[in-house]
Amino acid sequence: MRIATFNINGIKARHQSLCDWLDEATPEVVLLQEIKSLDENFPRELFEERGYRVETHGQKSFNGVAILSRLPLEDVARGLPGDESDDQARWIEATVIGDRTAVRVAGLYLPNGNPAPGPKYDYKLAWMERMKARAAELLELEEPVVLGGDYNVIPQDEDAAKPEAWKDDALALPETRAAFRRILHLGYTEAFRARVQGGGHYSFWDYQGNAWGRNNGIRIDHLLLSPEAADLMTGAGIETALRGREKPSDHVPVWIDLDA
DNA sequence: ATGGCTTGCATAGCAAGA
Numbered sequence: 070m071r072i073a074t075f076n077i078n079g080i081k082a083r084h085q086s087l088c089d090w091l092d093e094a095t096p097e098v099v100l101l102q103e104i105k106s107l108d109e110n111f112p113r114e115l116f117e118e119r120g121y122r123v124e125t126h127g128q129k130s131f132n133g134v135a136i137l138s139r140l141p142l143e144d145v146a147r148g149l150p151g152d153e154s155d156d157q158a159r160w161i162e163a164t165v166i167g168d169r170t171a172v173r174v175a176g177l178y179l180p181n182g183n184p185a186p187g188p189k190y191d192y193k194l195a196w197m198e199r200m201k202a203r204a205a206e207l208l209e210l211e212e213p214v215v216l217g218g219d220y221n222v223i224p225q226d227e228d229a230a231k232p233e234a235w236k237d238d239a240l241a242l243p244e245t246r247a248a249f250r251r252i253l254h255l256g257y258t259e260a261f262r263a264r265v266q267g268g269g270h271y272s273f274w275d276y277q278g279n280a281w282g283r284n285n286g287i288r289i290d291h292l293l294l295s296p297e298a299a300d301l302m303t304g305a306g307i308e309t310a311l312r313g314r315e316k317p318s319d320h321v322p323v324w325i326d327l328d329a
Numbered sequence: 330a331t332g333g334c335t336t337g338c339a340t341a342g343c344a345a346g347a
Contacts, residue, residue: 079336106337277332
């Protein structure tokens with residue numbers, strides 16, 4: 070079972086290139102972020118005709134997450150628990166029924182948090198604390214769990230081409246990295262880093278300043294695995310080449326293979 | 330970098346992103 074996460078930066082602008090990639094890569098499950106669409110405006114038929122179930126948690130203009138799955142989905146849940154007043158669409162969960170094992174999957178779009186310090190950074194850190202609570206609950210299932218999405222976290226300096234440019238940024242501040250580690254230390258494995266060592270691997274390149282041409286990237290899209298999921302992992306990768314296509318998202322898909 | 334691209338939207342300049 071291949072599970073990918075992909076911040077598409079707007080489904081309206083990206084549905085064609087997303088479908089092209091689905092047709093060639095044929096992942097079983099795709100976690101989408103920044104659909105920037107209301108549920109009723111999401112072009113679900115495009116994916117249904119390719120054999121995908123579609124579950125969305127959208128909002129107007131900004132944010133919005135979705136799950137596409139060629140395998141059956143059960144127990145879909147929308148919204149990150151812990152703050153009734155939070156109306157930003159950044160979290161969706163479902164259980165994917167694999168051929169051998171069911172996998173609980175969460176798709177997430179973690180707040181950017183800039184400028185830091187400030188209210189947006191406070192929201193990011195509070196959101197990460199809520200995510201930690203939910204991540205801990207999911208571990209108690211003692212089942213394969215995958216938390217995949219745009220984390221807006223550069224875990225270590227080696228995950229940026231120019232780490233000095235990010236040292237005061239909400240994506241890389243020590244407090245951000247510590248909050249990310251607190252989630253990991255509950256017992257999760259960061260999939261890509263568990264399989265590939267060293268720097269030079271990125272999932273985002275800014276549209277500005279010819280960042281792609283200069284390979285001035287950062288690695289901020291991650292898949293966190295419960296112990297039961299990590300035991301099933303047979304591969305992980307980044308679809309780097311998609312960034313060089315026509316009208317690309319500024320992110321590329323990151324994926325894992327699970328023997329599930 | 331004073332965010333120099335891109336997206337969505339009350340379709341005209343903004344806000345937001347990272």
